[in-house]
Amino acid sequence: MLIDLTSSARRLALVGLAKNTGKTETLATLLRELQAAGRTVGVTSVGRDGEERDVIDARIAKPRVSLVAGSLVASTDELLRASGVPHELLEQTDVRTPLGRVLVARLRGPGTIEVAGPSAASQVRAVSETMLGHGAEQVLIDGAIDRRAASSPEVSDGLVMATGAVLSEDISELVWRTRDAVELARLPALEIDTPAARGALALARAHGEQRGAALIGEDGEALELAPRFVLSADAAEIAHALDAHPRAQLLLIDGALPERFMQELLTLLRRLRRPLTVVVGDATRVFLSAHGISWYAGQGLELRALRPTSLLALTVNPLAPQSHRFDSAELRALLEDAIEGVAILDVCSADYREAQRALSS
């Protein structure tokens, strides 16, 4: 059951690999389980949840979000009022979204509500803390489309990932895309057991909010790279930096790591026959689509995180709205072959629903 798999995360992020992979269905399922267990839950969304129709394709009906009395919610003033559900205002935030200002409220009665909380990660963390402070035992942070920022360990304690048939009409492509995303979410932590690793950690702390990048040698000696280097450097500039620190073992990147940079770096390292480990803050800073991290590792370019994320479950939506459908059991079996060590669930499947009923009776 999702409730058991996710109980360790006081702040739980739900992250989809694309639109219509079943994030909200997963949220609704988990809410039912938590409510049956009598737990007080807080809910927020980095996008918008519980709307009737898909924002891009109005033919797609979306699941509604039902909450029981006593639940906490972060949503906009307009959406809370429109829901007609009686509620007590706990805090008025200064977060402005395109749909209005965000409030934190406690419901006085049950009802279905459109949830639209803050979008920015720092504000998501703030409203989560607010809800925990007002008595929520667990906060559920729903994602939007394929956004991952709320799954950063700086915001949440664990995540549930949602994948679905919408990723590809080709089931094997769906499986490898999901495997790549899971691998990234489980990006291994940098082991702090060498002078270079200790140097990387100390430097990242020193950088703080000033994101930077640096090459770090065996003895911990660091060469700081120019501002915005990782976002914009071309092959010649990367080659120049590598030449300047010929014995670098680690490349620390505090900010975003785009795939363009990974590819340029890999080409150079192959030519130079040099191994290098890239260290990022956490998995949400890495932007890969062509290849997964194990492919890069196979080519000699290892990736590590200073702060690992905790992937607690993978949910599967075998249906691509207005398009195609896979057999749920077959899809889950293929995913289980490709991905080890994480529970894979289809919360809408007959077997999951049956297990849920057995537990509640």
Next chain:
Amino acid sequence: MHREQPDLTAVKPYADHRGDGLVQLSFTLPVPYSLAARRAALELLARMGFEAPEVVHYEELTEGYTYFVMYGRCVQAIDFTTLQGEGFDIEYMSEDEIERFVTEHLGRRIVVVGASTGSDTHSVGIDAMLNLKGYHGHHGLEGYRCFETYNLGSQVPNSVLLARAIEVGADAILVSQTVTQQNLHVQNLTELVEMVEAEGKRGQMILACGGPRVSNELAKELGYDAGFSKGTEPQHLATFLARELAARVAATG
């Protein structure tokens, strides 16, 4: 002249008198011009939920196709009071008012970087908003004294756009993207938001997106501060940027 106040809790279309619900529709059916075609059109309106459907005009569009103009009475009503004040439903300022507002509230220029990102080759939207030539007789942000603009053009990778925005100390990033039902386009828009987060700059930059299908609802899902769609003129965007930045500066002191 005395005017009766409409009931804003039950707003519906009207033609002759308030509350009559009269709607005019026009459409084409892929059937030959005939009485059967007329019956089909009437039944279609009934199924749409219209009362008293009426064919006002119909004609053969081309062989096998019939064009209709219809009337019907809409029975649905909307509670307008629950929708008022939603989101950035703001009064737009004129160019002079914006210049004065920025001088007064910010005392410096607002730095805006714009581009059509990813594989999108359309730069029409971004040009209309930023370039001097502008749109609909209103010149773009480049023509304002209170804006410093950088138009990076089309097919700009997100990482390059972000690097430039950080370099010039941008207050706002404006991206234009044609959103389709395919995932690719929205994923390019979300990637920019996630990269800005990864660079730790989300609190310092206003993110706005524009395109033919971009609504405030979609902008919220994508993680942007505002979405601008068809009909947006440069001073609408300028008003939003000026007010939002002033509010942020006031909040942080």
